[in-house]
Amino acid sequence: MNGFDYFLNYFSEKLKYEIAELGKRKPAKLYEPVTYSLDIGGKRIRPVLLLMSYNLFKPDFEKALPVAFAIELFHNFTLLHDDIMDDADLRRNNQTVHVKYSRNAAILSGDAMSILSYEYLSRCNSENLSEILELYTQTALKICEGQQFDMDFETSNQITVDDYLNMIGLKTAILLASSLKLGALVANAPSSDSNCLYEFGYNLGLAFQLQDDLLDTFGDKDEFGKNIGGDIVSNKKTFLLLNALKLADKFQKNELNKWLSSSQFDKTEKIIRVKKIFSELEIEKITRFMIEHYYRVATEWWEKLNVAEDKKEGLMHVANLLMNRRK
Secondary structure (H helix, E strand, C coil), rough: CCHHHHHEEEEEEHHHHHHHHHHHHCCCHHHHHHHHHHHCCCCCCCCCHHHHHHCCCCCCHHHHHHHHHHHHHHHHHHHHHHHHHHHCEEECCCCCCCHHCCCCHHHHHHHHHHHHHHHHHHHCCCCCHHHHHHHHHHHHHHHHHHHHHHHHHCCCCCCHHHHHHHHHHHHHHHHHHHHHHHHHHHCCCCCCHHHHHHHHHHHHHHHHHHHHHHHHHHHHHHHCCCCCCCHHCCCCCCCCHHHHHHHHHHHHHHHHHHHHHHHCCHHHHHHHHHHHHHCCCCHHHHHHHHHHHHHHHHHHHHHCCCCCHHHHHHHHHHHHHHHCCCC
């Protein structure tokens, strides 16, 4: 059974060709940010999982490539627009699209990427195309809903940990889940297996996003690929901050609220002060506990998958890589 590295190399080579083809399109100023966004790297986790999912049921996984390209384009479109909304300077240790080009260029090129994803999806040759389109469209819509919830959280002080988990489920976990299910749908797999793959991916996605939150605060900039503490600086209502606000004593809560309400501050000092409170409240330990919880739930769904152990062990290998990542 081929593993993650095999599919990553395979997809990366095929994507290089598609990037080159996109680079030939006109007007150049529309497509150059698109190719730049795709060309600066990325873990390619979602399209690789899609191909691996297809390969659980059929060997000719190249038939799933159009859907894999669609997923990668849509994912990068969401990152491009997220960076605009977050006013982020770095993505994968490179300038974000709106910094390198312009805000307007990034918005328009991001729009083009979302539409291009449907162009690739239309190339899929599967008897389940209508179901594939329905899942893909609903996934895209739910990601937008998750992004809106994330934006709403910025101006609300009534956000709970459960609210946050629901938001990241929509914004992040659902795309991982749908990538796995889409691969199964293209392969015409049994619905019980495609549903198991969806639940496996959803819970893995929750663990993945919580790991991302943790790395944003406690990771290493050179390994993580973007500035550490960005969530703290921007007052993002992350799992870490919401738990800190819930557990803080009067003194700690007052200090947290002071930093949250300050419009002028030294970024480095804010990060240091807030991280100190996080450490006092053992927020890192609490977050790791929840990461492990969702990983265990994902494992339970993986075990229900009615596929030979040697075929599906590659998926668990990917899950382990994600849980031990540092970027």
